[in-house]
Amino acid sequence: MAMYIVLVGPPGAGKGTQAQIVSETLCIPHISSGVIFRENLDNQTELGKLARSFLEHGELVPDDLTIAMIRERLSRPDCKDGALLDGFPRTTDQAEALAVIMNELYDRQVDAVPFIHVHVNALIERMTGRLTCKAGGHVFHEKHNPPKLAGICDYDGSELYQREDDKEETVRHRIHVYFDQTAPLIEYYKDAGKLIEIDGNKSIEEVSADILSALNIGV
Ligand code: ADP
């Protein structure tokens, strides 16, 4: 059964980590707006040049650029049987644009929106200890989820690095941006009857099990 899922939550809540597990279980593509932006930065594309300073300062990239990027990604054939969006939408305007895109491309709407919530202090600790892989955007944590070999991604053997925007000062700013611009999405999806609240303070395995069972998927 095709399933379109949007993961929401503050930066550092575990969206990328859970998206990786849930998308593999459901055999649907994992679409992370942050990963796509960082690929564009690395490849110095036109989009990358336009987005760079927003990422560096922990600000949101303007909606028009972000929405066009996601529309293009969702229109690819691998999304015709479902997709898991991670990091998009991040504003109610983006959510409204997503509804239009879903309608135009697939004549349907998003099925479910797991909202992963985590205490603010834990968010800071999770982001400042995050290790990100250069090739595929896989994530680890120096304490909570260390790679098998220090500095090397378990999945693709590429190098792990600390994202520039995971320094504490930018992390604090991104949390502020989240409460200011992204938190209203929670009400938006609650009103639409799509929101599923998930306690993200538990272990990675427990959070995955909670998301899958909330989606009615036995493992
Ligand atoms: P997001 O995509 O929401 O920003 P990530 O999935 O990148 O979050 O996770 C942020 C950091 O927290 C990573 O270093 C990850 O390994 C770690 N992490 C994710 N989930 C948990 C968890 N349940 N408990 C402890 N650490 C976690």
Ligand code: ADP
């Ligand atoms: P996090 O792990 O904190 O959830 P992401 O990797 O999702 O971070 O995003 C990193 C940065 O990419 C954001 O701080 C922002 O600059 C940009 N970005 C990602 N998704 C969006 C979006 N939907 N709208 C605007 N900017 C975005």
